[in-house]
Structure formats: C-alpha cells, structure tokens
Amino acid sequence: MSTLRVTAEVLTIHEHPNADALELAQVGLYRAVVAKGAYRSGDIAVYIPEQAVLPAGLIEELGLTGRLAGRASDRVKAVRLRGELSQGIVCRPKALTETDLERAATEGTDFAGLLGITKWSPPIPPTMSGEVESAPELLPWVDIENLQRYPDIFAPDEPVVLTEKLHGTACLVTYVASTGRLLVSSKGFGSKGLALREDPRNLYWRAVRGHGVAEVAARLAERFGAERVGIFGEVYGAGVQDLVYGADARSAALGFAAFDVCAEIGGRVEWLDAAELLDGELPLVPRLHEGPFALDKVLELASGRETVSGRELHLREGVVIRPAAERYSPVTGGRAIAKAVSPAYLTRKGGTEYE
Template identity: 40%
Template sequence: MSQFECPVVRVHIEPHPNADAIEIARVGDFQSIVKKGQFKDGDLAVYLPEASLLPEWMLKELGMWDDLNAKGKLHGKDGNRIKAIKLRGVLSQGITFPVELRGTVSVVHRPATPDHGGDAVVAEGSDVAEFLGVTKYEPIVPANMAGKALGANLDITHKYDFENIKKHPNLFEPGDDVVITEKIHGTLLQVSVVPSSMADERFFGGRVVITSKGLGGRGIILDHNDEGNVYAQAVKKHKILEEALRVLGPLADARDLPMVLFGEVFGAGIQDLSYGAQLDFRAFDISIGVRDAAVFVPHYDFEHLCDSMRVNRVPQIYVGPFDREILLECTDGKTTLAGGHIREGVVVKSRNEDRHPRYGRKIAKSISEAYLLRKNATEFQ
C-alpha cells in the first residue's frame, strides 16, 4: 500500500556526470540533485518526495523563496510543490533535506514558533512529514470526476494504491514470475459486487456499486445513475455493472465477501494524455474481501474473469521472469493504445500473487521519464 511520507534515509552520493558543482544523492532508486559537499556518502537526510507541498520556512531554508513575489521557486501557483526536473541531463526526483548530527544524536531542525518546538530527534526510517509541516499535493477534482455520493461503506470500497519500484528496488527477485502491463493515465474506477447478505436497494441490482480512487479510499460510494460523472458513463457504455453482477455475483455469494473489479477510465477530457476521443475502460485487478484483509486473484484467474465479463484488460507488455533491464525497457516509449503519445509507464506484479515478507503484495509501478517531465500535466484521481 502506498502512503505519503517524508522518511529519514541514508543517502548514497555519486558524482554528477555533467557538472562539477552538484552531485547525485540516491535514495533507494530515486535520484536527487544536491550541492557538492552538502552530504557525505552514508549521511542521514530527509527525503521530500515528488508532490510534496513545502511550508514557507522550509522554502526559505532551502533558498527556494522569492521575496519579491512572496512565493516559492518550485512548481504550482504558490511555488511550493516538488516535481521531477532534469538538471544538466540527470533526472532529479524529490529534495533531500539535511539531518544534523549533534554528538551521537541525529536531529531534524525547524524554526521554533509559539506553537511548535524547534527540533526532533530522529532515526533512520522516521517519518517527519507532520513535524516539518510537509503535506501531499491533492489536485482539485473536476466536476465530471466528482459525482453524486450514494452513501458510505468502508466494507465495500478500497484504498487502492501501490509504490514506485524505485522506493522498494528489492521487491522482486531476479527470475520471479511476473506480468508487466501498461499504466494508463486516466482515473481509477472501482466496481464492487457485494454478496446477497449485504444487498441494498440503492445499489445496481441490489448488489453493485461504483466509486473512484480518492472517494473509495474514504469509503464513499458514487451514484451509478448520475451520468454527469465519467465513472457512471463508463460502466453504462461497457455494460460493466450487468456483467460484474453476472460473473462476480455468484463468487461473492460463495465466499460471502465483496469482490471488486479495478480498472482505468480514460479518453479525451479525463487527463492531459487523451488516448483518442472516446471514453474507454480497461481492467487491471480483482480483489476478494474487505480492505486490508482483501486478497487479489492471481493473474490467470483475473484474465479468465475479465474474459467472462467481456471486459477489456490493460495492455500486456511482458510475461516471464523478472529482469530489471526488461522492466526499464518496457517503462519508456509510446503508448500501445490510441493517441500515439508518450507512455505513462508500466505496472509489474507477481503472476501468482506472491507476497514479500516485508512489503506485502508484489506489485509496483515504474514511471517513464518523459511522463514525469511533461508540461501541463494533470493528476486527477
């Protein structure tokens, strides 16, 4: 499960191939450009990831404050949002913030205020986002992705997300049996089919509900009859509610647990990458159960269930033993769908739903450099 955090990490310093005054600080497989000599190899630092919104005091501390315009020098209307950039030909994702060593104690410092102390003692792995006042950027969702709420139920919606493989580079072992699929830049749709024991007259057929990624994470269900939102439009166009009830309904009853189909709604007007003019949907996951107790069906069963529902799946790019070089080759390039534009990236997951002893489900995203650096980007969920 993906979560926003600003962790205290140990950085590994490498020379910049095209500059003398800056260096590369590696955090996992992420790269952050730093001033030469600012960090030594093995130092502790706070990693501020992409999409972080930095407070004014930190922007000033980092020399990223514009006094004339009273705003930051980063991205967004307030100049306080971290985005990926390229510096002298090297991709930089995130910012590294210093951790001070005072004797044998590691400390993160921020200016003291009447409401806030000035220092925090930290250790490797500490999350200091709240202490620093760093939050995650959440774009304003357009009206056609908001929709009318039908109610709330945490038992039949999910908080669905997973990490970038750069954060957990050892998630997969060489040779692991994996499938790599294209990551489509759209908006996530959840279609939940509940068992008869949880039937509700407000649901489609008494048993099927829809929601988005952001709303589903909060347990909010969308009205499937509200055709002003793209999720209701997509399920109607592709007859997803009827097919999900027909195929997944008996399985939900057999287990007396909800089953959830996850997929991407995409097309013109959804995000900045259009994939052609038509509203479309592609499935990428199916789960059984409630929230953290849910399990995901192995890829073969996922394919079979999608075929039974006559639901298209996300494009499959590679199936076979895991190899980091193959993953990187698949990550970049053009979309395999309509539009001919850049590929957002790919998703790699275990075909048999194997689990990592530390990180859990073996699934991760790998994002293309062209996608990270594109102009006029949207990230609605």
C-alpha cells in the first residue's frame, strides 16, 4: 500500500465521453469524475486519494453521505461513474478557504492532518495474526507508490523490469547471521517494528517453513558475508484473499512467491536482484517484461489475466516496475520502484483487502 498524502494539485480537465453534466479532472495519471464546469484546466484543487478515510463532517460537506466505501461509508475507493474510472476525490474543502493553494501545490503541503483524513488499515484475519514481539533487527518492506500518482519516477526508455503484482499478503523474513535468529512478520506488523512469534498455525510461518525460506536466507548470508538477509514474498491462495491463483492457503498447498531480497553488508543495506539470486531456490513472482520504460506498455501489462497458475484463472492485480539497475529516486525519496494497478481489479465486486 502506498503512502497517504492529501495535496493541492494543478488539474487538467477532460470531457466525460458518456455524461453531459460530468468531466474528468486529471491529477498525475489519475482521473476523478467532477461536475461539469466546476474546474478548468490549470485550476488548483485538493486531491484526496484512494484508501483515504474521511471524517463525517467532510463527507457531508462534499455531498458524499452514504456514497463511499466501507462499513461506515467513509473510505475513498475507485469506482466507475457512467463508464469512466474515477480514482480519488477532487475538491476545495471549506477548511482551506483561506489557504494559498498555489503555494501549497508548489511546496507539496500535506493537508491530511488538518482535514482529519487518515489512511485505511485493512483488517487482520486470525490466521495472519498472532503473538508479536519487538524486532529491531527486522528488515522492513517499503511502501510502493502508484505510477499513476507519480508518473516521473522512471525516465523515458530507462531499462526496467516488470513483474506481476500478486493479490496475497506480504511476508517479511529476516535472517540474522550472528545468532541464526529468524524473524517473520507481515507488512502491517513489520511497519511497527514487530515480528510474529513462531506458531505452526500462523500463515506466514507456515509459508516460511513450507518453502524453506530460512535455509535460503542463511545460504545467502554466508555467500555475501552479510550481517542480515531479508527475503520478501507474497503468500497467497484460498483463505488469504479473493484472488487465489489455484492455490489453497488452508492446506499444505499454500502459495508463496518471492519478489525482493536485500542484504546488510558492512553495515549497509543493499537491494539485490531476486530473480538472479532466488531462481531455483524459491518460487518467484512472474517476470512479464524487460526493456525500455514505456507508459503504454506498463498500463497494458497491468491489466489482463494472471500468469501465476499458468491457467489464467482470474484477472491480474497489476504490475510492479523496477529499474534494471537498483537506484535512488528523488521522486519517492527512496527506492525507484512503483506499481500500476488494473482498473478491473480496482472495481471488482466482492474483493478482499486483508493485511
């Protein structure tokens, strides 16, 4: 899940092809449906992204009572309005009437706190939970930003690699060489510096033990002389999310696919090529494309059918984009890595989003 920021943005307005009273306001590569005539290209307004949870007062002010997602009808979610995908909300809240939005757009001011907007946290099912403990040695995963929100992460024609984004739950594994200790966590617990104590009933520990992830991490630590090795993978199958890829997490047939690996060498954490190091050692997320970065190609591959099962059982969640050579991005302030998500995935019915 990407970071949540509520910012002022310069809009580009497009005609809505199926509604005379509506238009499309573009922010980055996102488009949100707005009332016709409410904005013109070049205007500045506040953009509230998906996964934002709004306070009741703001929901009422925006005329969205009963129209948002979640049990409390307070969460922003992608929807189709008259056939067009609408991602996020474009507005000018009364609380910002006296705010210089042009300056805020230039400075990247985050209004989430001022507006009482928070980030939605997915529920944690019992199989993904358990007893936790403080784990300062855990190597954390990073939030991946959406390419449509930050389209300048990659340069045109920059060599990139696209892998399939799986709809499961992220498993964080850290092997500590000095003690042989193994730390296992989820993305949610890991972001809080917590690890799950070993339990044979726990989904993540079952995946780690069932696929021999600990042994692979230990071999990598020895090979590189690393203090710590982190292996990051997706656990998937029936019983995890609504997309199952032909696997069943309620049995020994639970799915696991590694998507990243890092190592602390000489006190410095380096991100390494998972496909190069783990091929033949662990199942990997499918690699869909290697070549020069082209937005059209990325968006094309973000949609379609899944390739994990080899049987195209259901839709694809999306893709993850990485540079061919690991690098820093001034756009994200960290790793150059992004995701692009399928519109069909965003608007599917009965979808689950556990973490």
